[in-house]
Each structure stands twice: as structure tokens, then as C-alpha cells.
Amino acid sequence: MNSIYFDHAATTAMSPEALEAYIEAATAGPGNASSLHAHGRTAKERISLARDLFASLLQCEASEIIFTGSGTESDNSALYGAAYAQRKRGRNRIVTTAVEHHAVLNACRHLETQGFSLTVLPVDEYGRVELSDAMAAIDDTTAIVSVMAGNNETGTIQPIAEIGEWARKHKAVMHVDAVQAFGYLEINLKELPIDLLSLSAHKINGPQGVGLLYVRKGTPFQPTLYGGSQERNRRAGTENVPGIVAFAKAAELACGQLQRRRNHAEEVRGALLVKLQEELGPGQFVMNGHPDERLPHILNLSFAGISSESMLMNLDLAGVSASGGSACTSGSLKPSHVLSAMKISSERVSSAVRFSFGLGNTREEANKMAKITATISARLRNR
Ligand SMILES: Cc1ncc(COP(=O)(O)O)c(C=O)c1O
Incomplete structure (x- = not known):
């Protein structure tokens, strides 16, 4: 598991x-x-x-x-x-x-x-x-x-x-x-x-x-x-x-515990973003979705030049469960209808990964995940 x-x-x-x-x-x-x-x-x-x-x-x-x-x-x-x-x-x-x-x-x-x-x-x-x-x-x-x-x-x-x-x-x-x-x-x-x-x-x-x-x-x-x-x-x-x-x-x-749930999700999400910036450097990923008008527990990122499938498979092998879109959509290779509707480039759509947070998640996990992602990105980009 x-x-x-x-x-x-x-x-x-x-x-x-x-x-x-x-x-x-x-x-x-x-x-x-x-x-x-x-x-x-x-x-x-x-x-x-x-x-x-x-x-x-x-x-x-x-x-x-x-x-x-x-x-x-x-x-x-x-x-x-x-x-x-x-x-x-x-x-x-x-x-x-x-x-x-x-x-x-x-x-x-x-x-x-x-x-x-x-x-x-x-x-x-x-x-x-x-x-x-x-x-x-x-x-x-x-x-x-x-x-x-x-x-x-x-x-x-x-x-x-x-x-x-x-x-x-x-x-x-x-x-x-x-x-x-x-x-x-x-x-x-x-x-x-x-x-x-x-x-x-x-x-x-x-x-x-x-x-x-x-x-x-x-x-x-x-x-x-x-x-x-x-x-x-x-x-x-x-x-x-x-x-x-x-x-x-x-x-x-x-x-x-609504406020506590919000704070907790924001904390893990924020930690992940900061650490990813640190590990990957500028311009290596972009956020999909509204920066402010948004739920606190969902973070959708596109990693430049890396397909969703490659990233998700490698994350899975490294012990991280994330998703390419909605559960139903991610079972298939079809590009997400949500991202496709957002007038963003097809490269961005096909490299999107959704991270979503909840009970039991910690800042430490976010930090670890960011490191894992950096290793995967470097490996995939050097191919
Ligand atoms: C926004 C939204 N609506 C509806 C559903 C469907 O709910 P259920 O899985 O209980 O059928 C989901 C599940 O992913 C969802 O995210």
C-alpha cells in the first residue's frame, strides 16, 4: 500500500x-x-x-x-x-x-x-x-x-x-x-x-x-x-x-470542525507548493484552477514536459497516490473535460496531476512528496 x-x-x-x-x-x-x-x-x-x-x-x-x-x-x-x-x-x-x-x-x-x-x-x-x-x-x-x-x-x-x-x-x-x-x-x-x-x-x-x-x-x-x-x-x-x-x-x-479542516488542508497544500518551488525551481510547474476562489483541499498542477500518466505511475511506484483528474476520468487516458474546457494549452491539460488532502495528511508528507516529485521530474526530463 x-x-x-x-x-x-x-x-x-x-x-x-x-x-x-x-x-x-x-x-x-x-x-x-x-x-x-x-x-x-x-x-x-x-x-x-x-x-x-x-x-x-x-x-x-x-x-x-x-x-x-x-x-x-x-x-x-x-x-x-x-x-x-x-x-x-x-x-x-x-x-x-x-x-x-x-x-x-x-x-x-x-x-x-x-x-x-x-x-x-x-x-x-x-x-x-x-x-x-x-x-x-x-x-x-x-x-x-x-x-x-x-x-x-x-x-x-x-x-x-x-x-x-x-x-x-x-x-x-x-x-x-x-x-x-x-x-x-x-x-x-x-x-x-x-x-x-x-x-x-x-x-x-x-x-x-x-x-x-x-x-x-x-x-x-x-x-x-x-x-x-x-x-x-x-x-x-x-x-x-x-x-x-x-x-x-x-x-x-x-x-x-469545518475551520479546522480548512486550515489543515491549506497547511498541507501550502507546504507542498513551497517545497515544490524549492525542489523543482521556477517555471517547472503551473497551477490549474482559481488561485483564490477555490476549495482548500484540492491542488491541480501541470509539470512542464511530463505527461500525467508518467508522473502518476512514477509517483505510485514511489509510494504516492494522486490522480490525473476525477476518479472516473483517470481510469481512462482521455484528457480531462474540466481542464479542456478551461482554455489552457493541450500540453498543460495532458500533464496535469491532482493532489487532494484530508484526514491524516501532514506537512512532512508534503515535503517528502515534493522531494519525490523532484527526483521523478529530473529522471523523466533526462531521458
Ligand atoms: C463533484 C462530484 N460530484 C459527484 C460525484 C459522484 O459521487 P459518488 O462517488 O458518491 O457517486 C463526485 C465523485 O467524485 C464528485 O466529485
């Missing part, structure tokens, strides 16, 4: 607290929250407590929260749920951005095949959408606007509050994928003009395979999964009780 894990944007280890909560719920005995007997009532109570906790963390009502099986499911359900419901009201347009996760982009493209018209907003060289582009694209025929809070490859933050205000003016549903931002950015749904919000447990030291979709009361929405009447008829399927309980524990810690 690699000794340095700098890929927390792909997934995180469960925290001891979340794991303990998971094990406690998983070993307490069977319990289907739909069953009327005592075991079922206990399961239902566990889910209800988790829902109440999320409601207080997000400043919304418990009835507005739907537990899902992943961030991907939350994104898909949000888009399909609102798009089809809005079509019944004569709204047929979808607006999104070129840098969304594939869970959003591919769902939008699927909706396009179902007769919806799709506008994909461009971004600037930092990966940020221009508010004026969003304002020009959103009108009274818009069904749903989907813009992510913080990008999973570059960390760039989008102006979701401003775009949401404009969407609201036009009675378009506003969806925000906050899978990477949650636990790093304050999300107050009382204040933010957001109708639908997607979260995922495994990005905040909770378990894999659990997500959450917030649906503001009154939002046009129809279910994607049909079956039982779970989640108030909005998402059929037996709930993952231990997963939901552990997700709630992870979220409680992530939000309760």
Missing part, C-alpha cells in the same frame, strides 16, 4: 468515529425501517435522527432530505426529478456548465436525447463561469440550472448564490452538486437560493455508497426510482441504515 495518500477528492477513509457508528448500527441486529415491529422501529429511529442532524447542519427541514445510494444518484435524481416535473409546466431547457462532474453532465446529455434542450456554459481559464453567461442562458423556459459548488479536479468555486438568484427570478429550479464542497464550505440552505443539493458520504470520511439529496419544499420534483414508499415516496428502496448513520456522524464532524 502506498504510504502517502493525496487523493482525498477521489475517496476518503472512514473516520474512526464514523466507522464506530457504522459498526454499532450494523451489528445491533436486523432492521428494515419499513417494518412495523420493534427492530423496524429502531431502524426508522436511527434514520430519523440522522435526518434531523442533517437538517440542523444544512439549515433546512428534515422532510426536505432524501437519502440516496451515492452522489451520482443524487445528481441524476435531481436532474431527472426536476426536468420531467418542469416539462409538465412547459419548461424544456437545461443549463449547466462545462466543468460539472460526469454524474451531472452525462445525465444532462441523456435528458437531451429525451427532447430537452441543453446549454453548457463555458468557463474562463480558471474554470469559473461568468455570471453574465449564466444570466444570458437562463430564461422563463429554463427547467433546471445545475452548477457545482466546488470543482473536483481544480477546486474552483462557482458563483452559485448569484446564479441561484437569477434562476429563482425565472422560476427555474437550481441544483448544486456540493459533493466536494461539503465540509469545506459553509452551506446554509436558509440563506442560499438552492432548490436541490447533492452530497456524498465517502468524500467526508463517511462510507462509500451513501448520498443525500436535499429537495426544497415546493420544488417541482418527481421520483426516479419507483417501488416502496420510502423517503416519502421520493426514493424507493430499503434504506442503508448503517451507512446513513455513519454518514451523519461523518457530517457532524466535518461541519463541526
